[in-house]
Structures are given as structure tokens and as C-alpha cells.
Amino acid sequence: MVLGVPGGGGWGRMRDVRCRSGLSVWMDGVGVRVLRRCVGVVSGVAVGMAVVSGCSGLGRSTVGMLSFRGEDARVEVSYSNTLVKGCHRIGVPAGATHVVNNTLVDVVLYRTADCREVAGGEGVYTATTLSNVTAPESLPWRSFRVIH
Known part of the structure; x- marks a missing residue:
């Protein structure tokens, strides 16, 4: 569903995005870009943590x-x-x-x-x-x- 709402000095286009959990989020084009950027950052952090944890045995010691x-x-x-x-x-x-x-x-x-x-x-x-x-x-x- 696309609605017209005021934004940025005029009417912008908003879209109803339904998540897997059933949550409904209204997003405009800028919000979609921000969401994509956040997903990219989170994915990069997850990969980085996996690489670092794979090398964590280098300094481990007995307890x-x-x-x-x-x-x-x-x-x-x-x-x-x-x-x-x-x-x-x-x-x-x-x-x-x-x-x-x-x-x-x-x-x-x-x-x-x-x-x-x-x-x-x-x-x-x-x-x-x-x-x-x-x-x-x-x-x-x-x-x-x-x-x-």
C-alpha cells in the first residue's frame, strides 16, 4: 500500500512494509536506504566477529x-x-x-x-x-x- 504523507517540504510517498513477525512499518525511500545500510553494517560486524573468534585460540590459557x-x-x-x-x-x-x-x-x-x-x-x-x-x-x- 502506498500513501501520500507530508515530508521534506512536500508530500512524499510512504510504503507499508510487513516484516516476518507481522509488524507493519511505514517507510519512505530514505528509510529504505537507511535500513539497507544498517543491514549491511550488522552483517559486516557479524562476519568480523566470526573471523576474530575463529582466531581466539591464539592467546587462550588453561583455567x-x-x-x-x-x-x-x-x-x-x-x-x-x-x-x-x-x-x-x-x-x-x-x-x-x-x-x-x-x-x-x-x-x-x-x-x-x-x-x-x-x-x-x-x-x-x-x-x-x-x-x-x-x-x-x-x-x-x-x-x-x-x-x-
């Missing part, structure tokens, strides 16, 4: 504490806010034989300092809020990687 100690060590080394990317060396000099994962993410423990799997053995998966101990005859853990 909680990851603790290590050696077999007879009196010292416990704890990590908090560890980056989720990369290999992390365990700071116990002789390697860790006990781990407590009080984070909200899972970790994989390795017997090498660079997160490589040794021949005949894989990394040891330790789920969130669990602990683990090495077997008596096995090598200690020297590094870990966060699973995200």
Missing part, C-alpha cells in the same frame, strides 16, 4: 592449576594459566612422577622434553580434575601438551 612433583621430591612445581598451544617443559629437574590436573582441560604427558613419543610408548592422557602416577620402572614425565 586452574596443574601440579607436578618427582618421586621423592619435597618440591612441587605448579602451572596456572598455561597457554593451550605448544609443548611445555615440566620444571622438575629429574622429571615428574606424580601429576594432579586441577584444570578445566585435559593434558598429555610425555617422557621427552619436547613432547615427542618415545619408541614403544605414547603420551599419557590425563583428563581434567584427575591425577596420575608413573609406574615404578618407567621413565618420569618431562613435558606436557594441553588438549583443547
Whole structure:
């Protein structure tokens, strides 16, 4: 439906636009342009947010504490806010034989300092809020990687 209404110093043409929700909006040519521009801006912002959130893993870190100690060590080394990317060396000099994962993410423990799997053995998966101990005859853990 098109109606004549006063606007801009004279009679303009208005149009009844029905939205999907059933709402009726009266718009003139200028209003349609503004609406199209707003839709374009909102679409651009949505795409921009999607791109940024896709790269948000670059600076994310763990939440909680990851603790290590050696077999007879009196010292416990704890990590908090560890980056989720990369290999992390365990700071116990002789390697860790006990781990407590009080984070909200899972970790994989390795017997090498660079997160490589040794021949005949894989990394040891330790789920969130669990602990683990090495077997008596096995090598200690020297590094870990966060699973995200």
C-alpha cells in the first residue's frame, strides 16, 4: 500500500512494509536506504566477529592449576594459566612422577622434553580434575601438551 504523507517540504510517498513477525512499518525511500545500510553494517560486524573468534585460540590459557612433583621430591612445581598451544617443559629437574590436573582441560604427558613419543610408548592422557602416577620402572614425565 502506498500513501501520500507530508515530508521534506512536500508530500512524499510512504510504503507499508510487513516484516516476518507481522509488524507493519511505514517507510519512505530514505528509510529504505537507511535500513539497507544498517543491514549491511550488522552483517559486516557479524562476519568480523566470526573471523576474530575463529582466531581466539591464539592467546587462550588453561583455567586452574596443574601440579607436578618427582618421586621423592619435597618440591612441587605448579602451572596456572598455561597457554593451550605448544609443548611445555615440566620444571622438575629429574622429571615428574606424580601429576594432579586441577584444570578445566585435559593434558598429555610425555617422557621427552619436547613432547615427542618415545619408541614403544605414547603420551599419557590425563583428563581434567584427575591425577596420575608413573609406574615404578618407567621413565618420569618431562613435558606436557594441553588438549583443547
